[in-house]
Amino acid sequence: MAESKDIREKLEKIRRKALELGFEGFGVAPPDVAQAGDWFRQWLAQNFDGEMQYMKRGEAKRLDLDLVLPGVKSVICLSTSYFTAPRTLEFLERPETGDISNYARNMDYHDLIQPRLRELEACLAEVFPGCRSKSYVDTGPILEKPLAEKAGLGWIGKHTNLLTEGVGSYYFLSEILVDQVLPPSEPAEDHCGTCTACIDICPTGAIVAPYVLDSRKCISYLTIELRGEIPREYRKALGNRIYGCDDCQIVCPWNSYAVTTEEPAFQEREGVKGLIELMQLNEEGFRSRFRKSPVKRIKRRGLLRNVAVALGNSGQTEAVPALSQALADPEPLIRSHAVWALGELLGKKALEVVELRLSGESDGSVLNEVERLKTV
Numbered sequence: 001m002a003e004s005k006d007i008r009e010k011l012e013k014i015r016r017k018a019l020e021l022g023f024e025g026f027g028v029a030p031p032d033v034a035q036a037g038d039w040f041r042q043w044l045a046q047n048f049d050g051e052m053q054y055m056k057r058g059e060a061k062r063l064d065l066d067l068v069l070p071g072v073k074s075v076i077c078l079s080t081s082y083f084t085a086p087r088t089l090e091f092l093e094r095p096e097t098g099d100i101s102n103y104a105r106n107m108d109y110h111d112l113i114q115p116r117l118r119e120l121e122a123c124l125a126e127v128f129p130g131c132r133s134k135s136y137v138d139t140g141p142i143l144e145k146p147l148a149e150k151a152g153l154g155w156i157g158k159h160t161n162l163l164t165e166g167v168g169s170y171y172f173l174s175e176i177l178v179d180q181v182l183p184p185s186e187p188a189e190d191h192c193g194t195c196t197a198c199i200d201i202c203p204t205g206a207i208v209a210p211y212v213l214d215s216r217k218c219i220s221y222l223t224i225e226l227r228g229e230i231p232r233e234y235r236k237a238l239g240n241r242i243y244g245c246d247d248c249q250i251v252c253p254w255n256s257y258a259v260t261t262e263e264p265a266f267q268e269r270e271g272v273k274g275l276i277e278l279m280q281l282n283e284e285g286f287r288s289r290f291r292k293s294p295v296k297r298i299k300r301r302g303l304l305r306n307v308a309v310a311l312g313n314s315g316q317t318e319a320v321p322a323l324s325q326a327l328a329d330p331e332p333l334i335r336s337h338a339v340w341a342l343g344e345l346l347g348k349k350a351l352e353v354v355e356l357r358l359s360g361e362s363d364g365s366v367l368n369e370v371e372r373l374k375t376v
């Protein structure tokens, strides 16, 4: 009994330190993912992970936390809010600007959260001398949402994000695995009830059943994870979303309770938002605009691919010069999406511009796009 009181006091010390460091949610889960593992295997078997090879590569570790930290006894789950201002679907009424997911509007969260995790690990080592730990913030193979649910941080909603009563879902998850037995928290309960708002709003129908996401259809996957061509069938649905999509979270009633964070690193950064200007970014311009942002992950080629699609959807014929200029871009991915966008804005007339600019074109995907334009 005295031992259990002692460990609870030590855990409380760790919890206080976590809050001091800026984490908002704190809970402890046992390192058991058996049930979630079955679900994960079924999800992979249906290829819902698309081209995210790291999902299959990390399967064994995701299913057995002992492979990540031998002797693991507990997982400390943490959340960090990035919610800076109420979010609506009004961005759809400004098709000349690109919409970037809430979490990616300023600093890369890894750069903020990783040092905090290290500090918390140092505190753990002080409180539990000799204890070993391993931390992740989207940096390794771990079933973070089922663990966070067990740790009482929130429940996995029908949109497959974690959400919390009184907090919503705009937060990052991170974890510290420890080889120390800690008292587990009370698991969270599902409060989605009969609501289907996230399923109904999804522009591409990516939530194929409650709690099941087909990533291959998800706009976050298509604009961030996918490296190659965006399948034509989804391009219109992208609208003006150029990095991620928050629609399922925007309509979630629980997010009307979300409390904003004062964290300066997540306040929206001023900068280029106009699609035409973005389409004209060269390497140097891209680096200087997105150097510290999560957007740098998709590189200039990925961003300009997305921007071209958004311009194609914008109805702005003022974008024609920038898209025509993009036909000379050294990156075929940008050229092929620029051809599509010009076709959307000008119809068959786009062929004149395209054939003139691409007379020496040899890339297969660009030529395919030109051929398709002839059939419009």
Ligand code: SF4
Pocket (backbone or CB within 6 Å): 157, 158, 159, 160, 163, 191, 192, 193, 195, 196, 197, 198, 199, 248, 251, 252, 253, 254
């Ligand atoms: S929108 Fe409704 S169904 Fe979807 S996660 Fe929120 S509460 Fe659950």
